[in-house]
Amino acid sequence: MVDYPSQALSKALLTSRLTVLHLHNAQLSGMPLYTLVGALKSNKNLQELHLTNNLLNSYQDALHLGDLIRYNTTLQTLELSSNAVADAGLEELCDGLRWQTAGVRVLLLRNNQITACGMVHLAKALPELKVLQVLDLGENLLGDEGIQVIREPLMMNCSVLQLGLAQANITCEGAVALAEFLAESRQIQGLDLRQNEVKVGGLMALCLALRINRSLASLDLDHIPPQEQARWGGSAGKISGENHAFAGDHFPQQTNESFRNGSGFTAQSMFHSQDEFLMETRTRLQSEITQRCVANASRSRLSPDPSETLPAEADGPADSLTPA
Numbered sequence: 095m096v097d098y099p100s101q102a103l104s105k106a107l108l109t110s111r112l113t114v115l116h117l118h119n120a121q122l123s124g125m126p127l128y129t130l131v132g133a134l135k136s137n138k139n140l141q142e143l144h145l146t147n148n149l150l151n152s153y154q155d156a157l158h159l160g161d162l163i164r165y166n167t168t169l170q171t172l173e174l175s176s177n178a179v180a181d182a183g184l185e186e187l188c189d190g191l192r193w194q195t196a197g198v199r200v201l202l203l204r205n206n207q208i209t210a211c212g213m214v215h216l217a218k219a220l221p222e223l224k225v226l227q228v229l230d231l232g233e234n235l236l237g238d239e240g241i242q243v244i245r246e247p248l249m250m251n252c253s254v255l256q257l258g259l260a261q262a263n264i265t266c267e268g269a270v271a272l273a274e275f276l277a278e279s280r281q282i283q284g285l286d287l288r289q290n291e292v293k294v295g296g297l298m299a300l301c302l303a304l305r306i307n308r309s310l311a312s313l314d315l316d317h318i319p320p321q322e323q324a325r326w327g328g329s330a331g332k333i334s335g336e337n338h339a340f341a342g343d344h345f346p347q348q349t350n351e352s353f354r355n356g357s358g359f360t361a362q363s364m365f366h367s368q369d370e371f372l373m374e375t376r377t378r379l380q381s382e383i384t385q386r387c388v389a390n391a392s393r394s395r396l397s398p399d400p401s402e403t404l405p406a407e408a409d410g411p412a413d414s415l416t417p418a
Contacts, residue, residue, distance in 0.1 A: 100122070100125070100126035100129045100130060101129055103130065103133075104129045104130050104132065104133035105133070107130075107133040107134060107137050107140065108133050108136065108137070110137070110139060110140070111139050112139060112140055113139055113140060113141045113142065114140075114141065114142040114144075115140055115142065115143050115144065116144040117130075117143075117144065117145055117148070118144065118145070118146045118147055118148075119146070119147045119148065120145075120148055121148065121149065122145060122148040122149075122150065122155075123148060123149045123150050123151060123155055124154070124155070127148075127150065127155050127158055127159075128154070128158055131158040131159065131161060131162045134162055134166055134169070135161070135162060135165045135166055137166065137168065137169075138168050139168065140168060140169055141168060141169060141170045141171065142169075142170065142171040142173075143169055143171065143172055143173070144171075144173040145172075145173060145174055145177070146173055146174070146175045146176050146177075147175075147176040147177065148177055149177065149178065150174060150177035150178065150179060150183075151177075151178050151179075151180075151183065152178060152179055152180035152181070152182040152183030152184075152186075152207075153182070153183070155177075155179075155183070156179050156182065156183030156184075156185075156186040156187060157186050159172075159174070159183075159186065159187060159190070160186035160187050160188075160189050160190035161190065162190070163187060163190030163191055163193075163194065163197065163198050164189070164190040164193045164194070166197060167194075167195075167196040167197045168197070169197060169198055170197070170198060170199045170200060171198070171199070171200040171202075172198050172200070172201050172202070173200075173202040174201075174202065174203055174206065175202050175203065175204040175205055175206070175230075176204065176205045176206070177205075177206055178206065178207050179203060179206040179207070179208065180206065180207045180208060180209075180212070181207075181208060181209055181211045181212035181215070183206070184203070184206075184208055184212040184215050184216060185212070185215040187201070187203075188215045188216055188218065188219035189219075191219055191223055191225075191226055192219050192222050192223070194223075194224065194225045194226075195224060195225070196225060197225055198225065198226060199225055199226060199227045199228065200226075200227065200228040201226060201228065201229055201230070202228075202230040202258075203229075203230060203231055203234070204230050204231070204232045204233045204234070204258070204260075205232070205233035205234065206234060207234070208231060208234040208235075208236065209234070209235050209236065209237075209240065210235075210236055210237050210239040210240035210243060212234075212236075212240075213236060213239075213240040213241075213243040213244050214243060216243075216244055216247070217243050217244050217246075217247040218247075220244060220247035220248060220250065220251040220254070221247055221250040221251060223251055223253045223254070224252075224253055225253060226253050226254060227253060227254060227255045227256065228254075228255065228256040228258075229254055229256070229257055229258065230256075230257075230258030230286075231257075231258060231259055231262060232258045232259060232260035232261055232262060232286065233260065233261045233262070234262055235262070235263050236259065236262040236263060236264070236268075237262070237263045237264065237268070238263075238264060238265055238267040238268035238271070240262075240268075241259075241262075241264060241268035241271045241272060242267075242268070242271050245271045245272070245274060245275050248275045248279070249275055249278045249279065252281065253281075254281075254282065255281060255282060255283045255284065256282075256283060256284040256285075256312075257282065257284070257285050257286070258286040259272075259285070259286060259287055259290070260286045260287065260288040260289050260290070260314070261288070261289035261290065262290060263290070263291075264287065264290040264291065264292060265290070265291045265292065265293075265296070266291075266292060266293055266294075266295040266296035266299075267296075268290075268292075268296075269287065269290075269292045269295075269296025269297070269299055269300055270295070270296060270299040272285070272287075272300070273296075273299035273300045273302065273303035274303070276300065276303040276304065276306075276307045276310060277302075277303040277306045277307060279307065279309060279310075280308070280309055281309055282307075282309055282310055283309055283310060283311050283312065284310070284311065284312040284313075284314075285310060285312070285313050285314070286314040287313070287314060287315055288314050288315060288316055289316065290316075292315065292316075293372075293376075294372055294375050294376055294379065297315075297376060297379040297380065297383070298379060300313065300379075300383060301379045301382050301383055301386075304382075304383055304386040304387070304390075305386070307386075307390070308390055308393065308394070309390060309394065310386075310387060310390055311387050311388075311390050311391035311394070312387060312391075313383055313387055315380060315383070
């Protein structure tokens with residue numbers, strides 16, 4: 095968006111009754127954003143501002159957006175996905191959020207080059223936040239280190255209801271940290287962990303946390319493809335009996351000759367049985383997680399506003415463990 099159109103829009107926003115504004119891929123970085131923010135600081139009607147894919151940077155752009163969050167108490171949804179806010183820009187946004195007693199409830203920061211270093215700034219702000227309810231940090235390289243940084247601050251936070259961490263480079267270690275948070279939280283309602291490397295160990299920790307947690311009604315995890323379930327489903331009934339070798343300390347001893355002749359318990363069959371066991375365990379854990387989320391939703395009679403939920407993943411199937 096060149097200077098003249100941005101000036102015209104900003105002038106109109108001073109008296110506009112518009113409540114939702116989408117400016118995707120509008121080249122807003124720099125002076126156009128400065129002009130827009132200047133008008134929005136005094137705007138009392140706009141409730142949603144969507145600025146996806148505008149090359150917004152971590153310096154002046156993020157500084158202006160931090161001021162907008164700080165001074166505008168009407169704007170409730172701010173979408174900044176697919177920009178370059180980065181760690182330094184997140185610090186500016188967090189500074190604005192700290193001052194809020196009313197205002198932004200939904201902040202979407204998917205795909206913004208944010209790393210574990212940026213979580214240090216978020217960790218400082220989380221205990222002080224009073225308004226923010228939905229935070230999406232998906233498609234950022236937070237890693238397990240970043241999750242560890244915000245684990246305790248999340249426990250101290252009393253406002254965030256929906257947390258998006260899809261495709262955030264999280265493994266079982268990060269899932270365990272999140273499970274510790276879930277076990278302590280009394281208000282978190284939704285958590286998105288799709289497209290991460292959360293395997294059986296992480297699922298087990300989340301499952302145990304949900305035996306304590308009474309608020310989480312939605313936990314989004316990667317879908318187990320039907321063909322993969324069918325592949326192992328036929329022998330599920332005999333998995334527990336055949337896998338004592340994996341649970342114990344020793345595999346059955348076989349000679350090289352027995353492996354060559356195909357007799358006895360071969361290395362291939364051992365790994366096959368292990369895969370069966372892991373698949374059955376994963377399926378069982380996801381089933382229990384689903385049941386506990388449904389029970390939590392039923393218990394608290396949750397009916398979240400669609401505007402407060404995280405956006406759906408565009409890529410790849412997933413299990414949305416949200417009660418219908």
